Amino acid sequence: xxxxxxxxxxxxxxxxxxxxxxxxxxxxxxxxxxxxxxxxxxxxxxxxxxxxxxxxxxxxxxxxxxxxxxxxxxxxxxxxxxxxxxxxxxxxxxxxxxxxxxx
Amino acid sequence: xxxxxxxxxxxxxxxxxxxxxxxxxxxxxxxxxxxxxxxxxxxxxxxxxxxxxxxxxxxxxxxxxxxxxxxxxxxxxxxxxxxxxxxxxxxxxxxxxxxxxxxxxxxxxxxxxxxxxxxxxxxxxxxxxxxxxxxxxxxxxxxxxxxxxxxxxxxxxxxxxxxxxx
Numbered sequence: 064x065x066x067x068x069x070x071x072x073x074x075x076x077x078x079x080x081x082x083x084x085x086x087x088x089x090x091x092x093x094x095x096x097x098x099x100x101x102x103x104x105x106x107x108x109x110x111x112x113x114x115x116x117x118x119x120x121x122x123x124x125x126x127x128x129x130x131x132x133x134x135x136x137x138x139x140x141x142x143x144x145x146x147x148x149x150x151x152x153x154x155x156x157x158x159x160x161x162x163x164x165x166x
Numbered sequence: 167x168x169x170x171x172x173x174x175x176x177x178x179x180x181x182x183x184x185x186x187x188x189x190x191x192x193x194x195x196x197x198x199x200x201x202x203x204x205x206x207x208x209x210x211x212x213x214x215x216x217x218x219x220x221x222x223x224x225x226x227x228x229x230x231x232x233x234x235x236x237x238x239x240x241x242x243x244x245x246x247x248x249x250x251x252x253x254x255x256x257x258x259x260x261x262x263x264x265x266x267x268x269x270x271x272x273x274x275x276x277x278x279x280x281x282x283x284x285x286x287x288x289x290x291x292x293x294x295x296x297x298x299x300x301x302x303x304x305x306x307x308x309x310x311x312x313x314x315x316x317x318x319x320x321x322x323x324x325x326x327x328x329x330x331x332x
Contacts, residue, residue: 135232
């Protein structure tokens with residue numbers, strides 16, 4: 064029996080990925096890079112799902128990853144369409160410059 | 167050290183490095199390319215856990231479809247570097263990094279306390295056959311519902327992105 068990676072390592076790696084995505088959302092001002100950071104957070108959660116699924120021999124986790132991917136694809140299409148509409152109306156994608164509802 | 171552990175370390179370190187480039191690069195195209203690399207590393211990690219179908223989907227859907235869309239939008243908008251707006255930079259970055267460190271510490275405490283099985287059993291739950299079997303029996307209704315969501319997303323994105331026709 065070969066030794067395998069403990070489950071905790073995968074969970075901590077996915078936590079690092081998630082935190083990197085969260086910091087990216089908070090620090091960056093470019094809407095597209097914020098969007099990519101959100102994709103990174105979704106992927107970190109997917110990694111957690113797959114690792115639990117594999118280590119517990121339960122296919123439910125991989126099913127959830129399948130649905131998360133489908134929702135992420137829908138979100139990508141809609142989000143980028145919103146960025147395009149934003150650029151068309153405001154000539155910018157920097158979220159600091161989009162302050163119409165700020166007083 | 168078994169091959170599995172070596173692969174985990176290599177993929178993990180490269181995933182962290184490419185993720186770091188993604189969130190720090192000033193150029194959006196470099197950022198997107200680093201994210202594609204990050205997604206490939208995640209696909210490798212899935213393969214390491216015997217989840218073959220998820221690895222293939224990761225490359226096809228994320229590295230293929232979604233990132234092509236993102237890069238296409240970056241090219242379309244012709245974005246320059248983010249250098250021009252540097253004001254109020256330091257305090258925001260400081261707070262965000264502080265938040266990130268606190269969040270990471272919480273995650274690590276929780277995950278170290280959890281006691282799951284630490285041995286990866288030989289199984290075929292990641293194979294296409296098992297996934298398809300589950301998908302079309304136990305998860306048939308969510309599968310159909312997700313197709314409706316995708317249809318709504320297609321129509322919505324077309325309506326949002328189209329120019330006003332007078």
